[in-house]
Amino acid sequence: KAGVTQTPRYLIKTRGQQVTLSCSPISGHRSVSWYQQTPGQGLQFLFEYFSETQRNKGNFPGRFSGRQFSNSRSEMNVSTLELGDSALYLCASSLEGAGGYGYTFGSGTRLTVV
């Protein structure tokens, strides 16, 4: 079966711009969560969506937002980009987002802000 697909794979943006990243979960998975990974901070949770509703949110500024569509595909948006937003952004899908199922991660989108 197809895995979690993230697009684009690489992205270069200028400070102040905004960016939208896309994630297509495994078919049938209703939970999609987003993570930011940097060398300094490691993997940090951004937010989770379940059946089009944001269920959990990490400790990130309001410039980071997301949404989930009725087909479970999800997008995350970062507005007014800063140099520190350069990171690998990972999306993970899960059947229910509950224990016992585990999460499947995509390969990520490498965002570079210049």
Place this chain on the structure above:
Amino acid sequence: LAKTTQPISMDSYEGQEVNITCSHNNIATNDYITWYQQFPSQGPRFIIQGYKTKVTNEVASLFIPADRKSSTLSLPRVSLSDTAVYYCLVESGGPSGGGADGLTFGKGTHLIIQP
């Protein structure tokens, strides 16, 4: 969610069995223990998950003692391709598996396999 503690790094050789231990003293009754593997510039990959005693799949075994305050990931006969970062996580078994903070990743264990 329970905080996890695992070694920052480990070295081993091809063909050896590698055991990585993780402590999670504050694990809750409905929490699961999950291990992920991550290669550079890729997303973490689910390896194994367990609740108690022993779980085995085609790539690893997970040993969990009765008190569940620790767990050990066992990789049999490692190869160079097993060089990666391994994360131990505690996942809530509740309706929102990651809890209010999502999945909490620590620094992980950087496993280096030498020929």
